[in-house]
Amino acid sequence: MHKFNNDWLFLREKIDKVSRNKRIIEKINKYFQDYKTLSIADLGCGTGSNYRYLYPKLKKRQSWDMIDISFESIKEFKKKTNNKNKIIDINYKKFDLIKNIKSFKFEKYDIITGSAYLDIMPKNWYLGFKKQNLNTKVVYFSINYDGFFKFHPKHKDDQYVLNLFNKDQESDKGIGQKAVGKNCSQIINKLFSKSHKTFVFDSSWDVSKNKKFQNMFLDFCENVLEKNKISLDRWLDFRRENIKKNKSKLFLRNKDFLALKL
Numbered sequence: 001m002h003k004f005n006n007d008w009l010f011l012r013e014k015i016d017k018v019s020r021n022k023r024i025i026e027k028i029n030k031y032f033q034d035y036k037t038l039s040i041a042d043l044g045c046g047t048g049s050n051y052r053y054l055y056p057k058l059k060k061r062q063s064w065d066m067i068d069i070s071f072e073s074i075k076e077f078k079k080k081t082n083n084k085n086k087i088i089d090i091n092y093k094k095f096d097l098i099k100n101i102k103s104f105k106f107e108k109y110d111i112i113t114g115s116a117y118l119d120i121m122p123k124n125w126y127l128g129f130k131k132q133n134l135n136t137k138v139v140y141f142s143i144n145y146d147g148f149f150k151f152h153p154k155h156k157d158d159q160y161v162l163n164l165f166n167k168d169q170e171s172d173k174g175i176g177q178k179a180v181g182k183n184c185s186q187i188i189n190k191l192f193s194k195s196h197k198t199f200v201f202d203s204s205w206d207v208s209k210n211k212k213f214q215n216m217f218l219d220f221c222e223n224v225l226e227k228n229k230i231s232l233d234r235w236l237d238f239r240r241e242n243i244k245k246n247k248s249k250l251f252l253r254n255k256d257f258l259a260l261k262l
């Protein structure tokens with residue numbers, strides 16, 4: 001079982017917060033303008049960053065069910081509820097959303113959501129998910145990796161590392177099956193576009209000013225290289241040197257997906 005590194009999840013949270021597409025919140029609030037309360041499931045909730053982003057922005061009172069296969073992350077869940085009036089209750093459920101997708105009661109919820117979750121799901125999960133959510137009012141997945149990152153300044157090995165990274169994103173991320181990786185937004189959009197009005201918006205990271213984040217991302221790349229038994233110190237040294245000298249920039253493309261039931 002893959003354990004997502006909680007330090008990484010917390011470091012990413014601030015970046016995700018500024019990168020998420022803001023038009024989605026307007027659309028969700030408009031959709032539910034006549035509702036009094038909302039019932040929400042957060043799939044693969046991890047330490048709760050999706051909840052912390054969304055609950056202050058949704059205008060209605062909310063009940064949340066936080067779902068994850070791993071208690072390692074759920075036990076680090078930090079509520080940070082400044083506006084307690086908005087939260088009716090929060091429940092935590094340890095549940096395998098791949099293995100047991102058919103028994104999950106999606107119909108109880110107004111919103112099914114998740115962040116940094118879609119790209120790690122296997123391809124066959126999508127069809128099952130779609131079947132279970134034909135009538136779900138709102139489906140919202142944020143920060144879906146889209147297959148592209150670039151560092152500045154350029155290096156001749158950049159494309160090679162990007163290709164390896166993308167291939168790795170499509171490997172088993174510790175869930176027992178290959179992940180779908182960079183095509184996740186495209187796949188889900190195609191599945192939902194017949195029954196819902198769908199949107200795919202940009203939510204890319206521009207982390208040019210964040211040295212800690214860039215170094216952590218480089219560690220990921222190094223890990224991918226090691227897994228492939230490839231030694232590419234000239235690229236890693238070049239990147240680390242540029243970060244140290246404040247000369248490095250990093251951009252990584254993500255998408256946000258929204259489906260509104262017609």
Ligand SMILES: C[S@@+](CC[C@H](N)C(=O)[O-])C[C@H]1O[C@@H](n2cnc3c(N)ncnc32)[C@H](O)[C@@H]1O
Pocket residue numbers: 004009043044045046047048049050067068069070073095096097098099114115116117120175
């Ligand atoms: C990259 S983390 C994202 C966590 C959080 N949503 C965020 O944005 O920080 C992916 C999460 O999906 C969970 N996950 C992976 N496979 C799962 C499964 N089969 N059922 C439920 N959760 C799963 C992991 O435990 C992890 O917490």
